[in-house]
Amino acid sequence: MSTHQEHPVAGTTTWDRLRDPSEKTLGVMLLAPAFLLLALIVVYPIGKLIWNSFFDLRLSGGGEARFVGLENYALVLRDADFWNAAGNTVLIVLITVPAALVVGMGLALLANLPFKRQWPVRLALLLPWALPLAFAGLIFAWFFHSEHGVVNDVLRRLGGNEPQMWLLRPNWAFAAICLTIVWKTSSFMALILLAGLQMIPKSLYEAAEVDGATKWQQFWQITIPMLMPSIIVALIFRTITALQTFDIPYTMTKGGPGNSTETLAMLIHKTTIDYLDVGYGSTLAVCMFVLSLLVTGFYLKHIGKNA
């Protein structure tokens, strides 16, 4: 975009220059607040985080920070809690991201039908997105309540055997958490995919119809390829947020029973906020940071191949 810029001519007082600054000065002025804030809340903390990870720093004892080099990292590698939480986090990503994509795709295809009134369907996709994750966790914890929950009530009516005590059994609690995450996140997926669906020209389907392609073929030959950019964006976004899973397991099980549903974010939160062990918490956070960099890098490399 080319701009013809007029520099202030007559009587250039400071005020005039402020009212009519040059392109570059104006750019710096406008971008400064954003970058100052980013420096303060993102860049500085990241530096501080890495710095702290080399120290034995506990806020509880009131003791001083003691430099321990890579000792914290050695501890992480031997820490069963870390591997448990990392495993749970990766499992949540591997289960809920593809599941949310499939469910979201289904919802998007249904919502893309030519309804007379659009708003009920649109609102139904927006509500789960707008609902706080913590609330979704609380509501689904109530659904999965072993005695009075609606899930077990339905199972009792269908089956007869006494159903599971969902949130009190490790694997079942994990399953319940994954189900909740999929419900909560598939609507956002659907919104992104729906926007993508609506941009596919109708003429493509008409042409395929003329050529005698079945609906199934149209879906795989037209819809999916045309939707690929939306799918990739939704996947990246969802994966990054799934790696940070905290709210839903925290409100549903607090990581229990035992630590069978504890995620990395929960372990970091517990170590830092509850135990005030900032040194070790920072080390855990650096490890998580590296993990998410690896995942993002993997995606970007993959998209690089696709594009």
Added chain:
Amino acid sequence: MKSIFEGPALRLIAAAIVVVNGFFPAVWILLTSLKTETELVSKPITYLPDNATLANYVQAFTSQPLLKYLGNSFIVAMASTVFSLLIASLAAYAIARLNLKRRQLILTCIIASSMFPLVTLLVPIFETMRTLNLLNTYTALVLPYVVLNLPVCTLVLVGFFQSIPKDLENAAMIDGCTRMGALWRVVVPLAAPGVFTAGILAFVNAWDEFLLALSLNSNPNFRTLPVGISLYQGEFSFPWPVISAALVVAIVPIAVLIALFQERVVGGLTQGGLKG
């Protein structure tokens, strides 16, 4: 696939699936909030309340400082929305309009900041806020929330600024407006819908945030709704009827907001999502 749902009756089924999927948790929690405790523990469970009562709502406000939580959530969400919009629109205008060399890099930098896991930032932010004595203040949450919302706001606003014809601004400048005058009189009014859209997204994000609110503001006087409600404790067990009532109270404002402005929200979300 689609052919299954071609008739009008089947289209209705399709709509029903989507609507039920979206609304059932909210509806169930609404029904729960109207039941008495004795009805809740009866077996088999009832679906519709036998004797609908509003007692749980009264209790939600009296047994816990729910009003305080509501106020806290509102103050924090509103303040962070205003500041993110202010800062993001300045940055977005610069990126969309000025003849800057590395505009793409600048935008990428701002968006990349949303790639950092919040929980990794939590540790140093907690430590810093503790040192500065800012734990249990509104500032402790507003500052990080502004940054949290900066990427999406900037992205949405860059799109809007780019859609305003540059000639309008030039015309105003030819007519004697200064650059700032043209910005204030021409661009700002035309960008208002975009600012509003970005504002709703920022408000919802701040309203929903849990991890930072839980970690930085644990004092009941500064708890936001998600933290306050999830830390509700009954004397003997988790008080589900009261929790449900509190949840309904907390969900209504945000539900009304997105119901009123759903088209804008969808537009903003997909624009933010698709260009990221």
